[in-house]
Amino acid sequence: MTAKGPMVQDYTSTQSQLAVHIAAAPSFEFLLNLFVYHEKDHDEAENTYEAGSTVIERMAEHGSPELLSALGELSGCGCGALWLGLIGHAFENAEARDVEGLVDTVRTLDPVVLRRYSLKGSGFKQENGYDQALIDSAAAGDQDSVAEMLSGKDDVGALRLLLEMEPEDTRARVVWILERFKDEVWPHLDDVSAVLKRDAAEKNTLSRTMSPQRLVDTATNGVTFDRQGWVSGIVLVPSAVIRPWVLITSHGSLEIFCYSVGEEQLSADPSAPPEYLVDMFKALADEKRLRILRVIDAGENQLSKIAERVDVAKSTAHHHLRVLRAAGLVRTVLTDGGSRYEIRREAIPETGLLLSAFLPGS
Numbered sequence: 483m484t485a486k487g488p489m490v491q492d493y494t495s496t497q498s499q500l501a502v503h504i505a506a507a508p509s510f511e512f513l514l515n516l517f518v519y520h521e522k523d524h525d526e527a528e529n530t531y532e533a534g535s536t537v538i539e540r541m542a543e544h545g546s547p548e549l550l551s552a553l554g555e556l557s558g559c560g561c562g563a564l565w566l567g568l569i570g571h572a573f574e575n576a577e578a579r580d581v582e583g584l585v586d587t588v589r590t591l592d593p594v595v596l597r598r599y600s601l602k603g604s605g606f607k608q609e610n611g612y613d614q615a616l617i618d619s620a621a622a623g624d625q626d627s628v629a630e631m632l633s634g635k636d637d638v639g640a641l642r643l644l645l646e647m648e649p650e651d652t653r654a655r656v657v658w659i660l661e662r663f664k665d666e667v668w669p670h671l672d673d674v675s676a677v678l679k680r681d682a683a684e685k686n687t688l689s690r691t692m693s694p695q696r697l698v699d700t701a702t703n704g705v706t707f708d709r710q711g712w713v714s715g716i717v718l719v720p721s722a723v724i725r726p727w728v729l730i731t732s733h734g735s736l737e738i739f740c741y742s743v744g745e746e747q748l749s750a751d752p753s754a755p756p757e758y759l760v761d762m763f764k765a766l767a768d769e770k771r772l773r774i775l776r777v778i779d780a781g782e783n784q785l786s787k788i789a790e791r792v793d794v795a796k797s798t799a800h801h802h803l804r805v806l807r808a809a810g811l812v813r814t815v816l817t818d819g820g821s822r823y824e825i826r827r828e829a830i831p832e833t834g835l836l837l838s839a840f841l842p843g844s
Contacts, residue, residue: 563603570733
């Protein structure tokens with residue numbers, strides 16, 4: 483029999499699994515230290531970031547007047563975005579993962595590309611409605627395009643300064659700052675590389691079975707995302723200096739989440755378990771809460787019915803459900819008629835996985 487008409491196989495409903503990368507490197511934390519320092523005038527870094535005051539003090543103590551002056555010229559909106567943008571560059575280029583290699587690769591980086599990093603990090607990107615041709619023209623040094631793009635924008639003095647230079651001069655200024663910061667201040671900041679590697683290894687273990695959304699939620703302590711069409715992958719970068727914040731940037735089609743490592747990772751005891759692991763097993767180490775999980779799984783999802791089946795007061799059942807929610811074992815679903823409780827089925831295998839990630843032999 484001969485088929486008439488086109489032969490069609492429809493794959494439009496199929497979405498490929500989002501690639502997730504967990505990466506810790508000295509150059510990432512190096513750039514985030516510069517970001518935090520530059521935020522001191524914009525967001526009061528000494529109060530916003532736990533380590534902000536330390537970065538500012540070390541810079542004042544060990545930074546030369548020339549370095550402080552150069553950084554001062556670039557304070558405010560624009561330069562912080564550049565340091566974040568270079569994280570994507572360092573991720574993409576393995577030789578830029580250490581600080582010396584970062585400086586070397588930026589020295590040979592196309593200066594127009596470097597300026598695009600700063601523009602994109604400052605919000606001037608297609609996803610936000612800006613014309614790509616205008617972005618490229620401004621990055622290449624066309625001053626009419628720079629004026630058009632920055633017209634009516636407040637607090638873009640540093641970005642304007644970078645763009646009014648010749649592209650090669652922008653690159654030379656950035657390289658000079660990186661070199662001086664590397665030589666003068668970076669050796670006097672706390673070395674947290676072991677902490678960051680340990681956290682990244684833990685998240686790599688969790689990535690084996692967690693969905694990308696769940697992994698980002700766990701790493702960032704509550705931040706997740708809806709996948710955009712242009713995103714091909716997620717990069718998770720642990721950091722100590724940005725605590726307690728999560729900083730989100732992008733590089734090409736990658737969405738980059740710089741997340742704060744947990745307090746337990748910074749403790750003097752490297753064997754301290756992560757807080758979410760303790761919370762999960764505390765939640766499970768109670769007979770009433772185990773009964774509540776069984777009741778919900780059997781189909782009862784209203785607070786009053788759950789309390790009745792477990793034979794506790796509604797206030798007590800509500801307390802137990804709060805503990806189970808905090809541990810990631812139960813979710814609340816809001817409906818037109820109120821709310822109901824559901825078991826997070828994906829959290830059941832995660833329980834063993836979290837324990838496995840904590841054990842040194844895993």
